[in-house]
Amino acid sequence: MDFILYDGIEWKNLFPLTLTRPVSEIRLGLFTIKERWEKLMGEKSVDIITQPFLSKKYSKKTKKYYKNILLINSSFIPNEELIQIIFSLKENEVVFFNQKIIVIRKDFFSYEEYEKKIHLKLGNKNDYSKIYNIKKIVHIQYPWDIFINNEYVLKKDFMLLTKGKKSFSLLGKNYVICKEKIFLEEDIKTNNIVLNAQFGPIYIDKKVTIREGSVIIGPVSIGKNVTLNIGSKIYGGTSIGPFCKIGGEIINSVIFSYSNKVHDGFLGNAILGEWCNLGAGTNISNLRNDYRKVTVWNYEKKDFFPVDILFFGIIMGDHSKSAINTQFNTATMIGVNSSIFGFGFPPRFIPSFSLGGIQNREKIPFDHICKTAEIAMDRRNVNFSILDRNILEYLYNSLDI
Template identity: 70%
Template structure:
């Protein structure tokens, strides 16, 4: 298949805020890959992205539909679903105007034609419907860390099939080596890798400093750095170009984010370009052991969910100062600057500046200046596309209704 389209379901995109404020669902990372990368590996073709208009310029990847454009014999896939072998088999068997459903939710549809104004999600008549009973469905941000272990193991199997691991030189301890896969150019000295419970996959160019300990299942993506004495527990993914330290458990850190110092991070999602200050700790369990409540952007309130272990969900470009103490189940928006005494609120709006009160707002010029400096340190250019996305969000930040309707 040459190409296919990954589309963002409107309900899923809203429910996955604040992670999706700055990206399509298909650019969410869990396991070893992003959702898009995983679908491309399974499908053997290029994924085009159908997402919110304000995100589409950066993430179009070649899909630039005009009002008169018509696509023929095209496959649409809901990007909230994680592919597996059975699902892929059914997808390849689809014929024109046939669809696949999980319960009441459409996973994929093959259309004989599609044009700009057509809403394929409202089609009611299909030539045939297939039903899939077992598939991972990412509806909320916490579904990322909940499903990270099973997806990581699945990715490990795909990546290592028929391949041989590289060796790592130095005085290191690799336990259950048959479940540890190392790519080339990894630096490690006096570390412990323990794959008894689950596999460990380390991509090329990773640097692991002395005294670090990793217990699988864990993925460390390309050119990330683990500082001295880092402790990483299972079900954790460290994305590309990150710097981490301290203690991390059952968390996913997207690319270019830092948690470089001591402090605990558990059951947490950090977006891109985040920075966690030295000594920051995140509670992932209430003192009374009860289930948590979580902020919902559409309801503008906290609502209960059936989860006990929950750290924080942090949007892109957000930062915490040294010794910040986050409460269980905290939601942090995009580009926040968190500091001050006491516990920050459990919902921190985007572009907010401060601690307990969070009544100040960062100026947009400061937002851009900080992003440019931060990205330049990693030899990455703060593009006009990045700026346009942040600007769009910035001038909607006082109108939550606008946020959930974009």
């Protein structure tokens, strides 16, 4: 059945990660949200509906309207119960979770209808012919929901992806614990490493290189074409996206594609967007000295507010970078395309396009932003497109992000 993934009210709450992408392009577990929905539904989504300034890159809009279509809120992570209900839905039936719409089946849908109704409000329950309620589902409403739920989602994804498939074998001298919970794709290069799946599964995708002395303790997912440097220490709850270069110590974190944490340093309970780079010796505190719950920057209220979380590192938007020996405080929020350097701890909120640290922060000229992105992406044989530039330009001209 045809389906559309749309951005609900959660899109704004997921800044800075969604400043440059729809909610469906968020990564956790073994997949992006879009990839997971498409795998469970057995077909590609016909469209992604997101913010106007993101639409040219991410939306298809090959039609003005659709018949017999499912409209799915991208912020929900599908499970078996939900998928079963979805395939039994009839026209004008809806699935709710905690008074929030997950999916609606429509006999007719137009983009004009979406802009007037679904995107602006949830609708009245009396408008639907039948309502289903889901009691348990992972709902990604804030960035920290990603690392909080990553271990659970990763385990589910591992079962989904590896069921009925046979793992490849490792070459070289390696130490493997609980081999039955380790799945390896082809062309993986390792020697003298430790894979310990005693506490959760380990999935390693194609063409991954893991250098000597590295230790991986599951549950962990390593994306294709990733390189782990000598002596890397990867702990449970961690997902590393494709084409990343990784080193040092990481726990309970999600790193999106094409980002680098190559050198020694600690990263915990954190999210890095795409094209990020942590300089050598960058360390992130994920626990306050007084063991109290953290406060986190709220983009809408432009202030910090308390959240019921003890362990919290950083949330870093796309294309942001830290200089060598940068020390981030607990629960730091960093926008897109920031270049962070200087003595002392940087502020716990760093706006997008910032240059410097606590002693001198200014806005990076836009042509420098584009040039840096172009150079970084060209190093990985990826084109910095006009669409990418237009997204950054829109954000650059927005205030306080």
